[in-house]
Amino acid sequence: MKLFPPEIEVGEDEGFEPSKDIFKRKEYGEYLARLFSVVEDPMVVVLDEPWGSGKTTFVKMLAGHLRNESFPVIYYDAFANDYNDDAFISITGEVMSLADKLKTELDSRKERFLDAATSLAKKVLPILGKAAVKAATCNIITDKNFEDVSKAMSDSFANLAETELRSFIAQYGKNKELVSEFKNSLTSLAMMLRESKASEKPLVFIIDELDRCKPPFALSLLERIKHFYSIKGIHFLLVADMRQLENSVMYSYGSSIDSKRYLQKFYNLVERFPSKDERRQSxxxxxxxxxxxxxxxxxxxxxxxxxxxxxxxxxxxxxxxxxxxxxxxxxxxxxxxxxxxxxxxxxxxxxxxxxxxxxxxxxxxxxxxxxxxxxxxxxxxxxxxxxxxxxxxxxxxxxxxxxxxxxxxxxxxxxxxxxxxxxxxxxxxxxxxxxxxxxxxxxxxxxxxxx
Incomplete structure (x- = not known):
């Protein structure tokens, strides 16, 4: 007898094993695989379903299915990683882990990526973490709440030491080069991952439990994906209840912000589980x-x-x-x-x-x-x-x-x-x-x- 229904254990390469795919979602998973395969531009897809709808089990099965179809895949539990101060470190670490797993021998592209990520984390992220997160919202602020956001931005920059600001401004051009070098090295690394799978399939990065994270970490994760990981050869699947993410935005930026519109700049498509045919069991x-x-x-x-x-x-x-x-x-x-x-x-x-x-x-x-x-x-x-x-x-x-x-x-x-x-x-x-x-x-x- 089961007092607590056990979680379905899904192996890394198991895919949609019939006895575990109790909701018969294999066909839907195959559709997502085709979508990731044919779209060339970098794409962020959101699987928007409420808490408790079976999202985690599904995406773990999807990850195995994609691996069996020669996709390089990273499954990332955002909730398990939100103890980190900045999402960049943990998602970059996942990329390096996959690179080491798929290509164990020395490769200059791995070293170049690690060097670029280290430089970016040391030089650019600290200043961004203190000020630019609020500035990132200014392009969607309405007249009604412009003054509130402007004040929040001013307060944020006021908290920075003058020497930090002077250093950031003086190094602005070099910092742009660091971001560019990181993206170039990531592009090369993504190519290496495809070579290791003897495939032209893109890297699929599955971000699970995003709606359960601390709001600052969830938003940091979205910002880092948009600004640093939006390159050809990498697709993201964000797994979340969008209503909870909208609450995270309002928690961080105030209830007057248009949270739905704010989040729309981070993704290209929203997916939902297909409705069941009436002839099937619910x-x-x-x-x-x-x-x-x-x-x-x-x-x-x-x-x-x-x-x-x-x-x-x-x-x-x-x-x-x-x-x-x-x-x-x-x-x-x-x-x-x-x-x-x-x-x-x-x-x-x-x-x-x-x-x-x-x-x-x-x-x-x-x-x-x-x-x-x-x-x-x-x-x-x-x-x-x-x-x-x-x-x-x-x-x-x-x-x-x-x-x-x-x-x-x-x-x-x-x-x-x-x-x-x-x-x-x-x-x-x-x-x-x-x-x-x-x-x-x-x-x-x-x-x-x-x-």
Whole structure:
């Protein structure tokens, strides 16, 4: 049984191995490979998907696929590297690591690139790091916030020692030469990498987890790519939720900046995962089937497990949950199942809904726990009639929730009294105690992410 669904381990050269490509994205990966192959000019592509949509697993598979197609590839976890003060050092180090791996013997082009990168890092980057990041935004500033940015730029330069400014101005021409030499050496190195693969394919640099970085590092990374790495023979794939990157821009430059427009100068294309054909299983169903492969099931035909999957799929599709949210809910369901068995009252729909409330709507979960929630509140959140499942499953969910929370079962609700016959064998006398009993089991263990 999986309490925490394990991350899919993808080998460097594995590519889209069928048993791991559970969302069937190989075809989309092949399209990206063709795109990188045929475009000659330097290109920056953004894979824009929300957190928890399976981006990291996909790009790791893509990296392996590209390597098998003779592309030189660098996979770079930006979040794991944001302890560095400047992104230039770490991404340049990745290039050197790949060069050493693909061409172990001495090569003057590797030494030239290392010398050029060292000179650039020593002479140019320190002054840029203190002042020019804010100056880089001036070409998109509107009249409304021009004064704020102008003041920010002035303050930034005022903090520099006069001797540093004089030195930078005096060495301006030489610094331009250093940047030019770095780009030339990088062009030669990219050619060397293609030769080592006996291929004309460009270097593909995959930058993952960009939206999870500290804002200054994320923006530094974008600036360094634009100003120093935009050369023929190198393509970048930035993997991020663009909404989070826009927040990083506003964090760094203020809420008045047009963050979307600011970011547009750093990329050429935005890609999204293709929509699923209606004839295929949904991503959520595919994910849940994989996660619940080891789920215990007391029924002979697996009906109980299927009810959980069906309920969570219906909720997730209706609410638009990300796969990461589905994963959290699944962990709570798995924990609750560990604490129950066939001798305990197990109502698949109620348990799954409670776990969803605990993760996504703690206030409603607390009201349910205290016997305060009404069926109208539940229906307003879950919208049972919009679930993409069969009418029998919807009726099953609605009837059990009504049985648990309605003030009275008189009149039209008398048919729900039939549910009462299930209670005595589990030691529950009052139907309104069902939810608190399940909540006590669920609250006995707290996941760190719940804090």
């Amino acid at each position: 991503d959520v169903r595919t994910f849940l089937t994989n996660v619940y492969e080891g789920l215990p099931d007391d029924s002979q035909d697996g009906e109980y497990k299927n009810q959980i999957i069906e309920t969570l799929e219906a909720i997730s599709l209706q609410k638009g949950f990300t796969l990461r949210t589905v994963e959290k809910i699944s962990s709570h369901v798995a924990l609750l199942l560990l604490k129950t068995n066939h001798n305990t009252l197990r109502i698949s729909t109620i348990m799954t809904c409670l776990c969803a409330l605990k993760v996504e709507q703690p206030s409603l979960y607390e009201r349910a726990q205290k016997k305060l929630i009404s069926f109208e509140e539940l229906d307003d959140y879950f919208k049972f009639n919009l679930w993409r499942t069969d009418e029998h499953s919807i009726k099953f969910a609605v009837d059990w929730w009504k049985f648990c929370v309605l003030p009275s079962l008189e009149g039209d609700n008398e048919e729900l009294n039939d549910f009462s016959k299930h209670l005595h064998r589990y030691g529950i006398r009052n139907r309104k105690d069902i939810i608190p009993v399940l909540c006590r089991l669920l609250d006995g263990t707290k996941f760190v992410s719940d804090k």
